[in-house]
Amino acid sequence: MLAAERQARIVEEIHRRGAVRVIEFAQMLGVSDMTIRRDLDSLAQQGLLDKVHGGATRRSASTEEPGFEAKSLRQQPEKEAIAKAAAELVSPGTAVGLSAGTTTWALAHVLRQVEGLTIVTNSMRIADVLHARPSADQNVVVVGGVRTPSDALVGPIAVSALAQLHLDIVFLGVHGMAETAGYTTPNLLEADTDRALVAAGRRLVVLADHTKWGTIGLSTIARLGDADVVVSDEGLPHEARSVLAEHVEDLRLVPAEAAAS
Structure with a gap:
């Protein structure tokens, strides 16, 4: 699986579940923990998710206030x-x-x-x-x-x-x-x-x-x-x-x- 495809899967899963652990991504995508961490670093830099200890969470606009x-x-x-x-x-x-x-x-x-x-x-x-x-x-x-x-x-x-x-x-x-x-x-x-x-x-x-x-x-x-x-x-x-x-x-x-x- 190409890195771009793998990262797209990561973003999709984060939006669906709200939060996912590194080990879950590694098992799901069949790659090492280190590869997932590098993917999360890249996606966090792009503003597509937030890294937390052991995984990542969905990013939301910090000033959005729905009625x-x-x-x-x-x-x-x-x-x-x-x-x-x-x-x-x-x-x-x-x-x-x-x-x-x-x-x-x-x-x-x-x-x-x-x-x-x-x-x-x-x-x-x-x-x-x-x-x-x-x-x-x-x-x-x-x-x-x-x-x-x-x-x-x-x-x-x-x-x-x-x-x-x-x-x-x-x-x-x-x-x-x-x-x-x-x-x-x-x-x-x-x-x-x-x-x-x-x-x-x-x-x-x-x-x-x-x-x-x-x-x-x-x-x-x-x-x-x-x-x-x-x-x-x-x-x-x-x-x-x-x-x-x-x-x-x-x-x-x-x-x-x-x-x-």
Whole structure:
């Protein structure tokens, strides 16, 4: 197999799976580990992927910020299944933080059934969902700020408000996650606000479907190990599972059939 053909196969596999290890490429293509590493060096220099320890991940534009409507159409079954699994971590009467995002928005729909919650969010979309069922005996606190394309309220006002709060558990939706970059977002102000939300919570739960692995936004919100729990789906690449298992105490994967249903 010519080098160009081999590298094309590598790029195709990276885009399909999100992340692949060197040893997997070597076995798949019938070449040495050293040959694969040279291919990865070349492809990384061309901007076609990101090299990580032991393999490579899909590269994503660090400043791309799709709007809420566009993001809400992506991986809907997975997000709904992740939301149902995440809701099992919430007990009646607790103080919950929800970052802005389409997966946390899906979680808000499930949390409407839980009595006695105090929910803090920087998302008008989430607030609208929770106010649609006022009989749930819930307190909803919305922090103010500047609105982003993804309908998050961010900036100094939001950060200042969050600094005054103490939450039992925070659910964080992310633009991407990767071994070296951690949990990221393409919006600098949103990163500041999310960091304040994370700091306000005693426990951090990251909600991220499998397509988020290998995507790196412009700014880091938290390191991989800062999360107490990560809830994803079984489409998550095996490399990602291994990396997350090394950093996170509790990795929960929604079964494929649950996502499909």
